Amino acid sequence: MKNVQPSRCVMPAILALVASTSAAIAVASDDDRTYEMQWVISILAHDRGPLSDRHEGGTSVGIEAQFAPFQNKFWQFIGSPKPHLGGTFNFQGNTNVLYAGATYKYNFTSRYFINGALSLAIHDGPLHKDPIPCALNSDCGFGTRVLPRFGVDVGMHLGKGRSLMLFFDHMSQYNFLDDENEGIDHFGIRYRW
Numbered sequence: 001m002k003n004v005q006p007s008r009c010v011m012p013a014i015l016a017l018v019a020s021t022s023a024a025i026a027v028a029s030d031d032d033r034t035y036e037m038q039w040v041i042s043i044l045a046h047d048r049g050p051l052s053d054r055h056e057g058g059t060s061v062g063i064e065a066q067f068a069p070f071q072n073k074f075w076q077f078i079g080s081p082k083p084h085l086g087g088t089f090n091f092q093g094n095t096n097v098l099y100a101g102a103t104y105k106y107n108f109t110s111r112y113f114i115n116g117a118l119s120l121a122i123h124d125g126p127l128h129k130d131p132i133p134c135a136l137n138s139d140c141g142f143g144t145r146v147l148p149r150f151g152v153d154v155g156m157h158l159g160k161g162r163s164l165m166l167f168f169d170h171m172s173q174y175n176f177l178d179d180e181n182e183g184i185d186h187f188g189i190r191y192r193w
Contacts, residue, residue: 040064042167042190046090049185051170056125058092060186066103079104084117088169088186095125095142095184097171099149110157117151121171128182142182147171153190163192 042062047054064086069075081102088097101119108114128141148171155165167190172183 036068038066038161038192040066040086040190040192042088042186042188044088044167044186044188046092046094046186047184049168049170049187051172051183052185053182055182056090056094056184058090058094060088060090060094062086062088062186062190066192078102081105084119095123097121097123097149097184099171101149113155113157113163115151115153115155115165117149117169119149119151120146121149122146123171123184125182125184142184143173147173155190155192161193165190165192 040063042060042064044060044062046058046060047056064084067083067085069080069082075081081104083101084103085100087099090096099119099121101117103115103117105113105115122145123142126141127145128143149169151167151169153165153167155163157163167186167188169186170183
């Protein structure tokens with residue numbers, strides 16, 4: 001699915017804005033759970049995974065900022081997840097995604113852990129109601145421009161706030177918001193520092 005949308009010009013600008021804020025954020029300690037902010041970079045197979053319909057392809061690059069949990073009663077009530085803000089970018093002209101949400105972490109041991117993430121995402125992929133490039137009555141296109149996204153990664157602490165993770169995410173609305181639901185998966189590796 002090749003499509004050119006005006007929002008593609010906005011994504012690099014938003015990413016540059018996020019990156020420019022990192023210099024102003026201080027690190028609290030070497031434990032990755034106490035950093036004020038950490039960066040995560042990903043190399044991902046695009047639209048590949050157990051829930052994928054494989055309409056798109058190629059390799060995507062992801063970048064994400066994870067922040068220390070907010071210190072308020074509501075945030076503690078929901079389990080003190082780490083807020084995150086990120087994007088997944090495909091350089092073959094397929095769907096790009098910007099997202100924001102929360103990441104929950106569970107440590108199996110002092111070295112191994114699992115993360116679960118819930119986000120809202122906005123994408124620049126085709127919508128099913130668009131006549132081009134999606135034909136009517138086809139399995140092409142997303143139902144809405146804003147979609148829920150979930151992700152999971154299993155990882156290993158490398159020390160000094162660094163981690164290596166095996167990652168999977170899925171973005172779709174599973175027919176809750178509209179009749180058409182293409183969905184998209186990413187699968188790959190991530191490095192956090």
